[in-house]
Amino acid sequence: MSKIVELKSVFAGYNNEIILNDVSFEIFDDDFIGIIGPNGGGKTTLLNVILGLIKPVKGSIEFFGDSDANKNNKIGYLPQINQIDKKFPISVCDVVLSGLIYSSGIFYKHPKEDRIKVRETLERLGICELCDKPIGELSGGQMQKVLLARAIVSSPRLLILDEPNTFVDNKFEGELYEILVQLNKEMAIIIVSHDIGTISAYVKTIACVNRGLHYHKSNKISEQQLASYNCPIKLITHGEVPHTVLKTHNHSF
Amino acid sequence: MINELLQYNFIINSFLAAVFASISCGIIGTYIVTRRMVFLSGGITHASFGGIGIGYFFGFNPVFSAAAFAVLSALGVEFLSKRTDVREDSVIGILWSFGMAVGIIFIFITPGYVPNLMTYLFGSILTVSELDVWLMLGLVLVLIFFFTFFYRLILFVAYDQNFARTHKITVDLFNYVLISLVALTIVLNIKVVGIILVISLLTIPQSTANLFSKNFRNIILLSIVIGLVGVFTGLLFSYKINIPSGAAIIFSLVIFFVLAKVFQAIGRRSILRTKTKKTFV
Numbered sequence: 001m002s003k004i005v006e007l008k009s010v011f012a013g014y015n016n017e018i019i020l021n022d023v024s025f026e027i028f029d030d031d032f033i034g035i036i037g038p039n040g041g042g043k044t045t046l047l048n049v050i051l052g053l054i055k056p057v058k059g060s061i062e063f064f065g066d067s068d069a070n071k072n073n074k075i076g077y078l079p080q081i082n083q084i085d086k087k088f089p090i091s092v093c094d095v096v097l098s099g100l101i102y103s104s105g106i107f108y109k110h111p112k113e114d115r116i117k118v119r120e121t122l123e124r125l126g127i128c129e130l131c132d133k134p135i136g137e138l139s140g141g142q143m144q145k146v147l148l149a150r151a152i153v154s155s156p157r158l159l160i161l162d163e164p165n166t167f168v169d170n171k172f173e174g175e176l177y178e179i180l181v182q183l184n185k186e187m188a189i190i191i192v193s194h195d196i197g198t199i200s201a202y203v204k205t206i207a208c209v210n211r212g213l214h215y216h217k218s219n220k221i222s223e224q225q226l227a228s229y230n231c232p233i234k235l236i237t238h239g240e241v242p243h244t245v246l247k248t249h250n251h252s253f
Numbered sequence: 254m255i256n257e258l259l260q261y262n263f264i265i266n267s268f269l270a271a272v273f274a275s276i277s278c279g280i281i282g283t284y285i286v287t288r289r290m291v292f293l294s295g296g297i298t299h300a301s302f303g304g305i306g307i308g309y310f311f312g313f314n315p316v317f318s319a320a321a322f323a324v325l326s327a328l329g330v331e332f333l334s335k336r337t338d339v340r341e342d343s344v345i346g347i348l349w350s351f352g353m354a355v356g357i358i359f360i361f362i363t364p365g366y367v368p369n370l371m372t373y374l375f376g377s378i379l380t381v382s383e384l385d386v387w388l389m390l391g392l393v394l395v396l397i398f399f400f401t402f403f404y405r406l407i408l409f410v411a412y413d414q415n416f417a418r419t420h421k422i423t424v425d426l427f428n429y430v431l432i433s434l435v436a437l438t439i440v441l442n443i444k445v446v447g448i449i450l451v452i453s454l455l456t457i458p459q460s461t462a463n464l465f466s467k468n469f470r471n472i473i474l475l476s477i478v479i480g481l482v483g484v485f486t487g488l489l490f491s492y493k494i495n496i497p498s499g500a501a502i503i504f505s506l507v508i509f510f511v512l513a514k515v516f517q518a519i520g521r522r523s524i525l526r527t528k529t530k531k532t533f534v
Contacts, residue, residue, distance in 0.1 A: 015338050051419045077419045088287055088412050089467045098409040101420050108405035134467030150416070 001028050003064045004157055004188060005050060010059035012049050018057065019045045023213040029157060031188040032180070034203035034219070041210040043192045044080075047160055050190070051077055076151035076159040076187070081143060081167055086136055092146050093118055093131045099150040121153045125179065141172035148176075152183060159183060161191045165198065177202045263379060270381040271484045273389035274445045274454060279477030280396045281438040282455035283462075283469065284431065288411050293330060295452050296345035298439050300326040300352025302448055305373050306359030315373065316385065316440065323436035326352065331432045335425070376447030376499030378488065389441050396434065400473070407431070408469050445484075446499040454480060457506040461513045483509055 005027040013019040019042040027033070027050075037043050048054045049061060063074075076099070096118045097110060104110045122128045125145045130138065138146065144164055151159055161180075165173050180189055181202060193199045200206065206216045285294050304322025308315030326348050334341040360367050372380050400407060410417045410427050418424050442451050462475035486509075487502030 015336070053415060053418055075419060077416060079413070079415055083415065084413060089463065089469045089472055090408060090412050091468065094408060095412065098412065098416065101405070101409055101422065104405065107402040136467055
């Protein structure tokens with residue numbers, strides 16, 4: 001177990017509005033962290049800081065292990081699907097290949113091994129037959145798998161998924177989590193979800209982001225704990241059959 | 254004899270202009286359509302009229318001032334659109350009308366009669382000068398070079414900017430270069446179809462091509478072919494029934510689009526029919 005990313009009292013936000021307040025957070029290479037929290041609480045902002053898409057206003061973010069851990073292929077990223085233009089004329093193979101853009105040579109030409117890697121990744125996710133299809137013809141679940149393939153084709157050390165369970169059916173969701181559990185043997189995973197009910201069965205730890213960050217080092221979380229974290233989200237109970245209980249929540253900030 | 258030669262030259266010029274316009278608009282138009290930048294392109298087109306007015310007033314070739322005006326306004330919009338507290342489409346609206354206003358004011362205060370003003374508004378391919386043709390050729394070469402050698406980069410960044418950013422691609426620089434190429438393409442094609450109609454060459458062939466292909470590169474190639482056919486059909490009509498060339502070109506492009514749509518619908522229905530027949534048999 002070795003540390004790969006460390007955030008030290010990070011303040012971050014957009015246009016002078018600070019959304020993340022004094023967040024300290026460590027990620028280890030075998031982590032499987034579920035990030036929960038209310039809309040506007042800073043989940044995506046936190047991801048953007050880790051991805052290097054926004055710079056912290058204050059505080060620091062550090063990458064360990066490989067000296068180039070913060071470069072190129074070391075972080076795989078699956079964005080929210082509604083940020084993707086489904087009408088864009090691009091094939092599945094080309095989308096996945098874009099995950100390897102760091103390894104392309106002069107004028108962004110890819111070596112042959114890259115195309116083999118793309119094939120292997122698609123095979124692993126069971127969507128090899130989609131390779132030459134334009135993305136406009138995919139279902140929501142297939143699209144998520146393609147984006148997941150793009151995120152993992154570079155064998156990253158850290159995989160970041162932003163709401164991968166939107167616009168997909170329950171069957172796909174279960175399938176996705178099984179894949180993630182397998183992937184977790186090779187890389188750390190951070191998954192953002194509004195639905196703690198399902199993810200808590202798979203993740204190892206839970207972090208609640210609501211302006212600040214509360215890190216809960218287990219996947220069992222109680223109502224009292226959530227209340228003390230100021231985290232107005234769906235509640236779960238653990239048992240044979242996972243189910244969710246909606247809790248009304250009074251809460252001011 | 255001299256007259257005949259002159260005629261020969263301007264025919265050659267407009268022929269070349271039509272070919273270069275189809276190529277440059279086919280390439281840049283595909284980028285514009287897939288990135289959903291049509292409104293922005295309309296804004297840049299109209300803003301460039303400000304440059305044309307300034308060119309007339311100070312007495313130099315309006316193409317150069319229009320190019321400067323268009324590139325600067327394009328870079329301005331691109332810069333502002335990165336800020337989340339600015340509505341990009343409102344900025345485009347302001348720029349659109351401001352450019353036109355600047356153009357109108359400068360043309361109004363330019364002493365004497367302003368020749369060829371209408372050629373800029375509605376286009377007149379027969380008045381394309383040799384300099385215009387050379388500039389268009391230069392643009393076409395730059396575009397072919399850029400879209401051949403940076404094809405993967407263009408495809409990936411256009412598809413998902415944020416993902417490209419996480420791979421440490423300098424997306425901002427890329428966007429500035431591409432938007433400048435868009436502005437230059439627009440300005441150099443204004444003579445062919447005019448400010449009011451240039452957006453058609455950047456969108457109609459691409460929309461037609463997109464009916465048949467979902468591949469970025471094929472849409473570019475198909476758009477160029479469709480653009481060529483449309484432009485020359487339009488010129489033929491314009492000559493035969495004596496109507497303005499710009500409008501005739503757009504008209505034929507739209508006719509081709511509608512025909513393609515109809516053929517596609519018929520094709521789909523017959524595929525469906527054979528499929529249902531098979532299931533019944």
